[in-house]
Amino acid sequence: MEEVRSLKVINELGMHARAAGEIVELAGRYKSRLLLAKDGRTADGTSILSILTLACPKGSEIEARIIGEDAREFMDELERLFEGEFGETVRGHYRPKKRTMKGVPVSPGIVLGRAHHLDRSKTQIFHIKLSNRRELERETHRFRRAVDMAKEQIRRFKSNIPEQVKGYAFVLDTHAKILDDSLLFDSTIRRIRREKINAEWALERSVENIHQLFKTVEDEYIGRRMDDVDSVSERVLRNLAGVKEESLAGINEEVIVVAHSLSPCDIAEMNVSRVMGILTDVGGRTSHMAIMSEALEIPVVVGLETATDMILDGDLLILDGNTGEVIINPDPDTIISYEAKRKHYNNYKSAIDRVRHLPAETLDGHKITIRANMEFLGEGQAAIEHGAEGVGLYRTEYLYMTRGGLPDEETLFDDYSQIGRMVAPDPVTIRTLDIASDRMASDMEASREDNPALGLRSIRFCLSERKLFKTQLRAILRASVYGNFRLMFPMISGLGQFLEAKRILRGVMRGLDRDGIEYNRDIPIGILIEIPSATSIADILAKHADFFSIGTNDLIQYALAIDRDNEHVAHLYEPFHPAVLRMIHQVVGAGKNEGIDVSLCGEIAGDPLSVLILLSLGLKEFSMNVGSIPLIKKMIRMVPLRELRDSLRGILHLSTSKKIEDFVLKKARSLLPDIFEEDVLRYRATGTA
Ligand code: PEP
Numbered sequence: 001m002e003e004v005r006s007l008k009v010i011n012e013l014g015m016h017a018r019a020a021g022e023i024v025e026l027a028g029r030y031k032s033r034l035l036l037a038k039d040g041r042t043a044d045g046t047s048i049l050s051i052l053t054l055a056c057p058k059g060s061e062i063e064a065r066i067i068g069e070d071a072r073e074f075m076d077e078l079e080r081l082f083e084g085e086f087g088e089t090v091r092g093h094y095r096p097k098k099r100t101m102k103g104v105p106v107s108p109g110i111v112l113g114r115a116h117h118l119d120r121s122k123t124q125i126f127h128i129k130l131s132n133r134r135e136l137e138r139e140t141h142r143f144r145r146a147v148d149m150a151k152e153q154i155r156r157f158k159s160n161i162p163e164q165v166k167g168y169a170f171v172l173d174t175h176a177k178i179l180d181d182s183l184l185f186d187s188t189i190r191r192i193r194r195e196k197i198n199a200e201w202a203l204e205r206s207v208e209n210i211h212q213l214f215k216t217v218e219d220e221y222i223g224r225r226m227d228d229v230d231s232v233s234e235r236v237l238r239n240l241a242g243v244k245e246e247s248l249a250g251i252n253e254e255v256i257v258v259a260h261s262l263s264p265c266d267i268a269e270m271n272v273s274r275v276m277g278i279l280t281d282v283g284g285r286t287s288h289m290a291i292m293s294e295a296l297e298i299p300v301v302v303g304l305e306t307a308t309d310m311i312l313d314g315d316l317l318i319l320d321g322n323t324g325e326v327i328i329n330p331d332p333d334t335i336i337s338y339e340a341k342r343k344h345y346n347n348y349k350s351a352i353d354r355v356r357h358l359p360a361e362t363l364d365g366h367k368i369t370i371r372a373n374m375e376f377l378g379e380g381q382a383a384i385e386h387g388a389e390g391v392g393l394y395r396t397e398y399l400y401m402t403r404g405g406l407p408d409e410e411t412l413f414d415d416y417s418q419i420g421r422m423v424a425p426d427p428v429t430i431r432t433l434d435i436a437s438d439r440m441a442s443d444m445e446a447s448r449e450d451n452p453a454l455g456l457r458s459i460r461f462c463l464s465e466r467k468l469f470k471t472q473l474r475a476i477l478r479a480s481v482y483g484n485f486r487l488m489f490p491m492i493s494g495l496g497q498f499l500e501a502k503r504i505l506r507g508v509m510r511g512l513d514r515d516g517i518e519y520n521r522d523i524p525i526g527i528l529i530e531i532p533s534a535t536s537i538a539d540i541l542a543k544h545a546d547f548f549s550i551g552t553n554d555l556i557q558y559a560l561a562i563d564r565d566n567e568h569v570a571h572l573y574e575p576f577h578p579a580v581l582r583m584i585h586q587v588v589g590a591g592k593n594e595g596i597d598v599s600l601c602g603e604i605a606g607d608p609l610s611v612l613i614l615l616s617l618g619l620k621e622f623s624m625n626v627g628s629i630p631l632i633k634k635m636i637r638m639v640p641l642r643e644l645r646d647s648l649r650g651i652l653h654l655s656t657s658k659k660i661e662d663f664v665l666k667k668a669r670s671l672l673p674d675i676f677e678e679d680v681l682r683y684r685a686t687g688t689a
């Protein structure tokens, strides 16, 4: 049986989310199928989102078509629902108000869905004074049990971790280790005993103390590890209180999760097919939760500050993980415009995904090499999946920043040999430690310097801490037989320094010979060119190095005297400054004259416009953040290199970065209109400078 009727929307608010919800609920009570049509668009009566896309303000006419055995009764009731204004009085029930919020986009993608609150609010704790030994013993025992439970919970999360984020399982190991850390565990037990206070209060005090210690660290990445401490201690507090947390595994409808914060454990146990997106009040770009969500391709916006207050359970949300925009209870017009944006983005994404495993070859047949920048082992799988041809920069600081004490040779060897094996036969360019003592999680006395960027860091630090340096070099050399390794020294400012580093390396080689340990004697040794003095003497350095990699992040900072982490001068950080481009050109020329490889591994390698300039300056090898690889590959495959070089000839004579940018953008738009459409440029990876 089929019933067709024309229905008029007469309620004040139009067919908004709640009204659509009433229709869906009604449809659920009948066997027949309901289709609603307006202006050539048809919506399925069982989907709120589908109904909302019809965009029906007050006064709209809708054609309702019901097919099935109980069509007549269903239609009668549907008509009554419309006539009854979906149960609204004139003043309206709850009128969901459209609001917009802006946070930090950390994982791209656009989704539309219902909000699901996940309670991750802090557990309330009280101060209790203990009066006798029995109570002290009981509290200590309670604390130990809560910690054991937390360990068991983390172990369970780890064993069920989704395939796509298996590489991040070590984050959960870190959480388990934090539970054992003396600053947290021993110190809480000591406080219970010494201060005669309950376990909750003692734990909170220990965490406060760790916060104080972390406060002095300016590095955002390390600062964020406080999130890991907070999430671990919160887990213990919940266990102490006997509160069972709502889990993301239990979600069985498609939703956008809204929470104060989420931990890597939440992501590890998440029902990936149900969580469409994530919004949090707190968090930053480098949180592990953000990194893992990106690997799972779940759009995420963090740092919204008041999302949990502003958003109600069940609110309709648009989440834009490219821009950080969140729209609460969007009106139908907004939904339609976002629907178009979503389609556009998805088309863009599938177009770049199609090329990620194809070679990066220009339209006129020139081979370009695209490699990945990596911070830690867990990113290896993502690098391969994004189509990287090896690792052009393996930053090795992670293991020195996250562990208590210095990592030993075995730990380093294990990490390096794993990444070597993972990407072989493609190469891994491993950079020796680029850090100052204040960023290390060790007992080493931290040097306090007025100008840390100009201070005892990187190769200078390593040359003054020989033992530490030699341990790392020995681990790299031992790993060198497990892959195709290249070794690179950072922050070289003069030849003497480079020769000194090579001398130490040779000493380590002799030690390995004595111990009968195998290594690759011919491991290529290169320089990370990131100080202006090194660009000036690139011709001299090129005679002693096997390769150069240009590190523009620091090169720009040192060339323009702009602290790369200082937001007050961020506008003066100009990658296209003529001085910077001339320096790059000089290094490329010096490398060419000596016949050594020159690549570039600064953030600009992940930016389409910069890559066009760099190609025109003669560079053919780039290493970039993993997220940028597919887009840059797609662009390179569309570039007619010879024509590009012809049309950008002369940029080194332009006088300002603005003139250079305008000039190149104009050429880029005519040469590659598909890539340089404004909105496509917006989809650049979030890490891009
Ligand atoms: C650079 O300075 O360009 C670079 C690649 O290294 P980092 O960002 O680690 O200093």
Ligand code: MG
Binding pocket: 490, 530, 551, 553, 554
């Ligand atoms: Mg650098």
